[in-house]
Amino acid sequence: MQQTSSQTIEAKTRRAVLASGVGLGAWVVLGTSAFAASDDLAAAISSYAGGAAVREGKVKFEIAELVDNGNVVPITVTVDSPMTADNYVRAIAVFNEKNPQRDVVKFTLGARAGKASVTTRIRLATTQKLVAVAQLSDGSFWSHTVDVIVTLVACIEGEA
Amino acid sequence: MARTLINIPPTAKRGEIIEIRATIGHPMETGFRPGDDGKILPRNIIQRFSCRYNGELIFSAEMFSAMSANPYIAFYTTAQNTGTLALTWEGDGGFAQTENVTLTVTG
Secondary structure, three states: OHHHHHHHHHHHHHHHHHHHHHHHHHHHHHHHHHHHHHHHHHHHHHHHOOOOOEEEOOEEEEOOOEEOOOOOEEEEEEEOOOOEOOEOEEEEEEEEOOOOOOEEEEEEOOHHHOOOEEEEEEOOOOOEEEEEEEEEOOOOEEEEEEEEEEOOOOOOOOOO | OOOEEEEOOOEEEOOOEEEEEEEEOOOOEOOOOEOOOOOEOOOEOEEEEEEEEOOEEEEEEEEOOOEOOOOEEEEEEEOOOOEEEEEEEEEHHHEEEEEEEEEEEEO
16 A cells, blocks of 8 residues: 555656656747747848838738637738828738748739728648738838737648 | 639729639648658649739739638729729749639729
8 A cells, every 4th residue: 555655656756757847848949939930020021121110000900819720710901091092002911920931921902902901811830929011102011910829720740 | 724713793883992802722732741751742832813904903912831722812992994804823833824804894
């Protein structure tokens, strides 16, 4: 009886040690990759804007906060603009933080669009941050950042 | 020829804002995914979508691997004259397809 209980304690301890070790490892890896990814994201946006300042506002990025299926995620990006010949949205782009590639899609619009709104479906590899950036006809850049939680991720590594 | 599904109103009043919705059947293979043999499957995506209204480019999109399979894009344009809307998809492996839709503008 005494022996059994001590074995149990030993097993528990071993498990706990293993679990904490694995946990620590995962945290370290995630920590580094998240840091690098955010840097990448900022770099991708600044290269799209050609170094110009990107301000928050005017853009509305609609996406479900909790994504069930990362393979098909509907998104809508709408920009607050009168869409007249001298004040319109020139381009809209979407960037992500943690997919293998920062670019998602880049749209080019014109004054003839009448309404600055685009809808599409994208893939998300994991829970992450997404940024929509719009360029107006006066050359200014505006953005909207959203955080999404992805429960079923788009397959990058295939079925194990 | 890939299957397409295009939704454009057949008629519109001059100056009316119309929505154009288009889907094309395409796997959009990312180029990041290994196949059954463990080797990375080569990328096969549509890289560019464009829409011309009576020859004038009114909308275009540059797509990357993060676009879903069977890419769907919806956008708006202002009805001006009766004519043709030409939707073109171009991608890897020389993929190119154009679909024409007639829009009748009244008023």
